Amino acid sequence: MKTRRRSPRRSESSGLTTFLRVARFGTLAAVAFGLASCAIAPSSSRYPMKSDARPHHGVAKAHRLPIHGVDISKWQGDVDWASLRKAGTKFAFIKATEGGDHVDSRFLENWHGAKRAGIPRGAYHFVYWCRPAHEQAAWFKRNVPADPDALPPVLDVEWNGQSVNCPKKVPREQALAMIDVMLREMEAHTGKRPIIYTDITFHKEILEGEFTDYPFWIRSTAAEPHERYANRRWTFWQFTTTGRVPGVKGDVDRNTFYGTENQWRMFVQSACDPRDYRRLAVAGKCLPLDPIQTASIDE
Template identity: 65%
Template sequence: MTALRRRVSIGLAATLLLAFAGQDIAQSRTLRDHKPHHAVKAAHAMPVQGIDVSYWQGDIDWHKVRSAGIRFAFIKAAEGGDHLDPKFLENWEAAKRAGVARGAYHFVYWCRPAHEQALWFMLNVPPDADALPPVLDVEWNSHSKTCPGRVSRELALAKMKTMLDAMQAHTGKRPIIYTDPAFHREVLAGEFAEYHFWLRSVAAQPQKIYGKRRWAFWQFTQTGHVPGVKGKVDRNAFNGTERDWERVLKWLMSSR
């Protein structure tokens, strides 16, 4: 290689490094946390960042969200067997137009039959080929005044299996399971190893709470700040590299 070519190559490499550094700095300035926790600091440095939203976030400017560095969003679709999030379809279409990969999630009501909830999800969530896998959100909804918050472990697992099978049949993709520490400890420990998990852990890294559970997504704060979203929003990180994420998206585009 001639001296001139070496200088050009070095100059180009330096330019690219500065560009990527600039992107990282810009992201760190726009994606913030209103109440950061030191124990989840590692999540902020993970390369593929996301959010999860519902009607509580109000009107979202998805183009601003994407420009801020958000790559994916989990959007609330349904609860139980008769509630559709008022903003679901609006967010579903707007996120896609802005170039944000999105998946729909269903919040389980333990008092409702699983087949009713599965049907409700299927009636209201489009089986878009380019969407992320659907999410089954399983927690103890003990604050509900109309729906019992708990059932037996055996019944909870049976309900989940019915819904997971139906969601996969509807979308053609194996669902993701979202859960929190209490439900995982009391119901899910050692179960559903063949599924990807999205774990809530806002005061520790996931392995501190969930042990050896393999996970794909980490919900690390509920007090995030993201341009395009008014107020606080849950922030998430994908457990992988940029290349891993691109492989996921390529697989989605080629599936079905």
């Protein structure tokens, strides 16, 4: 068989075609690899400027949720709220009071800083089990502004075995009664149904089956919430205490909201978990929703 010799021009054209095909394949492969990387580490597209000093595979699901935030106290030092917002922070819970005579030394600085930066924020009270509930509620009301733009307040309930003055636990009935008083007083002060923050131990010993009409913010840093909390639906999840976010030096607690961006808008507007809105709104427990700015509760 005779072999036809190709002209130099055709040979160059063929080589160029091969090169373009290879280059195109390389580009598509790079895109595919990038998409695969996002699937493996989805947090990069949700909150791209954050990280974790000690990440745990057990809470990987938290990174796939769209609404992320932080909780802040004096231990974070000077906070650059503008940088926090720019990094993708959607909310912040700020320590305000503890017991009946302690105010976080940076509360008002953080409270006003977050608002100036446009970050929705709520104040939290840390319960001191050796102080009467009505005194703690009065202290909270005295020191936390009733800002209509704020997120619902948070009641932080956990045992504090490391406390020098009050490491003891109280009986379950007493703890529940104290919590009930403070929740009602905080709601009266702010006009919004409070959020209950708790950890695994306190929930198991005190809160299982209780306060089902309240949104829960739960701590679980090594597993998904359903693995640690029996029959507890959560609204917020604190999934690490070693987070890193621009605007905060060193470790910061990172948290996520359970739902979509639309459900987050509904929560901010109504101060109610969207899953409870229809039922609680009838009882006057939720603020009205703007139907123009929000879609279906289920979206």
